Amino acid sequence: MTENQLVSMIVPIYKVEKYLGQCIESLIAQTYHNLQIILVDDGSPDRCGEICEEYAKKDERILVIHKENGGLSDARNAGIEKAEGEWFCLIDSDDFIAPDMVERLYQLVKEHRAKLAWCAVEEVEEEAEYPFAMGEIGGEKEEITVYTPVEAEKQFYTMNKQQCLITCNKMFHRSLYEAIRFPKGKLYEDGYTIYRTIYIAEKVVTTSRPLYYYRQRRGSIMADHSDRIYLPSLEAGKDRLDFYRQNGEKELVRLEVNLALYTSIHFYQVIRKKEIRREIKEWYKMFYEEYFKQEKWPLAKRIRMRSFLTGNLCYRFISGFEGIYNRLRKDQGIS
Secondary structure (H helix, E strand, O other): OOOOOOEEEEEEEOOOHHHHHHHHHHHHOOOOOOEEEEEEEEOOOOOHHHHHHHHHHHOOOEEEEEEOOOOHHHHHHHHHHHOOOOEEEEOOOOOEEOOOHHHHHHHHHHHOOOOEEEEEEEEEOOOOOOOOOOOOOOOOOOOEEEEOHHHHHHHHHOOOHHHHHOOOOEEEEHHHHOOOOOOOOOOOOHHHHHHHHHHOOOOEEEEEEEEEEEEOOOOOHHHHOOOOOHHHHHHHHHHHHHHHHHOOOHHHHHHHHHHHHHHHHHHHHHOOOHHHHHHHHHHHHHHHHHHHHHOOOOHHHHHHHHHHHHOHHHHHHHHHHHHHHHHHHHHOOOO
């Protein structure tokens, strides 16, 4: 294929010595060669910085940035500042990508005149090693879908949620990051930025091919802070809600609040720390009042959702009763 535009691959790096070589090897092996590979050593205390420099000696496309530890968002932002490409990919340093990921996403944005493309994600075990038989879809047909920004935003509220929300399976036109940066000091940082880039992208194209390989690692940020991600995810939801409201996207407001309500209930039920439970209940109350402004629920749903403010046991009792009632209606052929 004709390669005429530079693609910057931005990789934030911290304490991934065991996996870093595999990630970098998967970038070097790309079938699309016009790359700028930016390795951001975020003050990693292990050998990550040395590994980066070793690879930079082997491949002139590699630029290494060494900085004090500032977190994932700060490292990504540092890479964006140094990126010279017309297109960006932001890859996590413990994952790896299929050899033709960049080429395929570049083809898609060019063919469909889009500013953003994403591929399917395949989860792999912690000990998975690159290279292996990647991207094999057998007899399955690749499905290409073109979305308007609002249609793409709605994928967050479907089974495509993960593929829509995360940053690392995407190719972005550099214009999408002219005014957007990742929030420093936040967990769940993707939740603050992806929806904004999608919204201004004008057109989004996706492929069903799994070109990004996401390592299920026990020592990752999300795993290490499992209790701490609940409140930040609700905070990110409020950020999306405010953005959609400001832009007059009533359907997206409805979808976001509905998700936030059920997410709050789920978080409350799996957490045992009382102080976090209290905060989640406050978030739920805020989302409940917001939803009630937007849409009038059927009486049964209103009672059920209101009951959670009374108590979790009350909510579970009423939900169980409502479930039995709905099954009886279904058995009797009543819609």
